[in-house]
Amino acid sequence: MIIRLLVSISRRLNQLSGALAMLLIAYLLCHILLEIVLRLFGTSTYVLDEFVGYAIATITFLGLGYSLERNGLIKVNILSDRLPEKYHWILDSFISLVSFAMFFWVSYYWYINVARSFKRNVTSESIAETPLWIPEGMVLVGLTLLCLTLFVRILVLVSTRQVPHIESNK
Amino acid sequence: MEILLSAVGVITLILLVLGLGVWVFSGLAIVALLSLILIGDVSLDRSGAILSRIIFRSANSWELSAIPLFILMGELIFRSDISDRLFRGLEPWTKKIPGGILHTNVFGCALFAAVSGSSAATTATVGKITTTELKKRGYDRSLSVGSLAGAGSLGLLIPPSLVMIVYGIQSEVSISKLFMAGVLPGVLIAALYSGYIICRALLNPSLCPPEQSHAASKLESLVLLFPVISLIVIVMGAIYTGIATPSEAAAVGVFATLVILIKERQLSFKMIQEAMIATLLSSTMVCSILVSAALLSTAMGFLHLPSELASYIASLDLTPAFLLLALAIFYVILGLFLDGISITVMSLPITLPIVIQAGFDPIWFGVFLVILIELGQITPPVGFNLFVLQGLTGEKIGKVAKAAFPFFLLMCLAAFILCLVPEIALWLPNALSN
Amino acid sequence: KFDFSNEYNATSIHAEGDKYFIDQVTKLSQGDIDITLHTGGSLGFKSTDNFYAVADNAIQIADTLAGSMAGIDPIFLLSSLPFIVENEDQAEQLYKIAKPYYQKVFAQNGQILLYASPWPASGIWSQKPVTTKEELANLKIRTYDKNGTLTLREAGAEPISLSWGDVVPQLSTGGIKAVLTSADAGASGKFWEHLDNYSAIQYAIPLNMVHMNKEAFDDLSSEEQSAILKAAALTDEHNWQTVRTRVVDNYKELAANNVTIHQNLSKTFISWLQESAKPSLKEWLEDTGKSGSDIMADFEKSK
């Protein structure tokens, strides 16, 4: 029961972050085009490379959980191709667990940094003086969501003893 | 040779972790961590401080922005009838050439390389447009995937090129001249690839099925090719008139595609939605692997691995010819598991002085180096073009790598020819600057 | 065993200074301290990452553009403020006055300031001569920081921010007509292939700072610590000398490549530029409060 709840929570959250990431791709496009036009008129937004950098970092990490649920992240299936189907869930649980540990651990260190940026109000040195905890925090959100997705995946694997079916696109 | 042991250790870790079936992006991150701790003797705390910061740094990069936008452009073209018209339009022109429209992979990548600075974007965009069509038309899968892997890496050699910019800044040679120096070697490699496709098609005609008989006339074909030609003109025009920087070309490309699709009334909400989802999935896949490859590079930097291997070569006191051979082997080995830009910055402070001392032109060496780096894009276990194509075609990585192998050899041949005839690289910059 | 990161190429003035420092340390410690320099940002860290990377002991030593730490403490913007110093003597003076303030910020974050690595003065590289207000008007010029953008916009130019990698491609297509940077940086980018003029407006002499993790420093024996400090003091002196000779060499190189160097620019042009820089200075004084105005007062007195 709890697992099913967690599954639907993680799916919802990933849909939300996926939608946000897609909006950011549209934003990337618009900001670059705006900059090109402004430049023709001798002015600029002055923050193009800075904001585009934040956006692309955010897109990458917000998209991770989303892509994982949709089987969009590639792996090398040398071992699993040789392993009987019925053991796949064990292998998958193991690699999910290892990945979860890796990113949970990295997220913890990144959290320390984001918290410091927030507390000390560290900003970028550009005209925008962007509070850095915002873009740094977005990457942290993406990492956290990835951890949640991996955690839920492990629960599903262990409880159903089979590899979850691939989500169709949307 | 402690450093050789470390190198072997790292490659073993990669084979082990990726072989287990861990997602590539997390696998490379895990290898980075394990290398730091097991081989570099770095504490867990310090590793956390290093890797978490590099994750943000490498993702937060202006140059990466071209990847989702070029992929979006490819997805939009793929979902419209522009790609179908492209192939029908090319038929009358390629009918007589053995290999037929398979040459679009090579020609398309070479052309696309002239607007894109990275090989991942080139492979992903051109591949999105061609792989499905070529499969539908019954072309040999291995030849079409392999040629795409090989030609996609031309994105680095034909200007603009991110690697050349990095090389130019690091070695203080003229970026403009480097760009010019890359053109002819790029054409040479494309010609070798096309020649290979022709040979294969002649030897075994079943690889390339005969085209439909109702092919369009050459005049009709121009109408069919019009959207693609106008896209190329707009994007190249924007770059070469200075309206947009090479990094901004992708946005211009998406914009031009949207305009054409609106004009042709092909754009629908559903199509945009599907294209966006596919773009997010592909660019997350590509960018996340690039980020974790950066983690691995950083870890190698802390192990001093590339720099010590380069110092070892420098200490050998080789004759110029053997020096080149040693460097080629060095870069190909590092290219097995590291990305090109990292290899360049880590090794150049050591390799460039010995190369110049041996009497080689730094511009020529830049081109040579870029070709060696391109080789790394199509070698397992870590080859970005292979990953992109695996994601694109759903084929297994081993199969993609095998398909790419002949093109790997052809690129080695190109590097060899460039050593014998350095003018291939140097003629154009010298001719234009006088 | 220490890792030392900078993001400049191996022959840059900063990397040269850093190698000098390492040589001195090796000599003074009889080879007991092993420092590896990673140039070109090859460890993956950029200047903006260095401050906290060193604080967290990810790297032990870093060579960091002071302006890039302005978001951490506005005091670091001092050396890149436009038209405060006229020459290397004044820049060195200003650095000495401000040093205790810099040291304090580093100390609060578990670091020590080892030495400064000044940039050669920045000027304007351009296709056509830029020696008057009119010639500057509507000039599409690439700037490297916020103050440059604000000042040049105020002065009537059209500043553009671009990543350094895009600069040469944009110069070759004419997307930009000028670049605000030092003769040195322009020379390393072979700007003479596209630009024929260099106006020595002495815009600023920005500093890079080399800082070290305090814990790593404390873990050393007292002899080793004094070797580091001694080497740092020597390098500081060395760098301030080098920057002067570097400018002379750069000018020779520019002349050899047919770049016209415009020195002794008219008073009216310079004071117009200085006027345009006033808002930047005012904002900085507001941001830094008492310490900023104290430094400026001391600096005025010393002139």
Ligand code: NA
């Ligand atoms: Na290219």
Ligand code: NA
């Ligand atoms: Na490779």
